[in-house]
């Protein structure tokens with residue numbers, strides 16, 4: 001029989017899965033029943049190179065909601081639509097050191113501290129082209145699909161629940177409205193944001209999206225330019241400083257890769273010029289980051305010497 005050609009990267013990813021599989025600590029997100037009900041056990045990792053080669057292991061086709069992993073990609077779309085100066089009139093780029101749903105506004109300017117926490121992300125959604133929530137969401141959806149290189153459905157049950165229970169996010173939006181940094185009425189911004197969080201993705205999608213940042217803005221599978229090189233670099237920069245909420249400093253020290261987590265259990269991580277990584281495991285730590293996702297990226301960074309700031 002012909003010898004089966006083993007993909008060495010896949011074998012390496014499988015060994016990372018084996019290493020973290022016993023770590024069953026943490027809890028699935030429970031702020032809405034739809035997320036509290038998800039199967040806590042799936043575990044997957046995908047890696048997409050800047051040449052468009054896909055390596056994957058474990059549950060990389062299981063769908064989950066993108067949640068906050070959407071934030072850097074919408075920030076990138078806003079940068080391309082409006083330019084850095086205009087975006088920065090509405091949002092800062094400093095780590096907040098606070099949880100994702102914190103009341104975060106700079107006193108002098110009324111800007112949320114950064115676009116990776118909810119207040120800043122809602123402002124980014126409000127800046128997308130269009131007047132209605134549908135139009136803004138459509139621009140977001142089309143953009144996210146270009147990052148992923150395929151059509152993505154919305155999980156309508158998660159969306160209805162986010163919309164029904166999202167008063168804290170509405171409150172954050174009202175604060176930015178009164179401070180003059182929100183770009184639309186509150187209900188338009190938050191509805192677009194809730195739909196954005198409810199887009200259904202796989203670990204492989206998150207890897208492709210990160211790989212599109214790693215190439216400097218070209219989706220390596222469809223070869224389509226999604227955003228400018230500047231927007232890709234700026235987005236990776238803000239992911240490095242702010243992507244893991246109040247765990248961002250620790251993350252930069254231990255893992256050293258721009259990354260963004262979401263309460264659906266996904267993480268997207270970028271090694272610029274090399275590849276994107278997507279991980280999926282729904283149990284979260286106290287900060288809302290996937291326990292096994294963090295463990296996988298820590299293990300990969302150490303084992304394959306991925307830390308961006310290491311001496312080469």
Ligand code: GLN
Pocket residue numbers: 067068069100101118162169197261262263264288
């Ligand atoms: N839908 C969630 C929220 O807005 C997303 C938060 C997250 O993934 N950290 O609260």
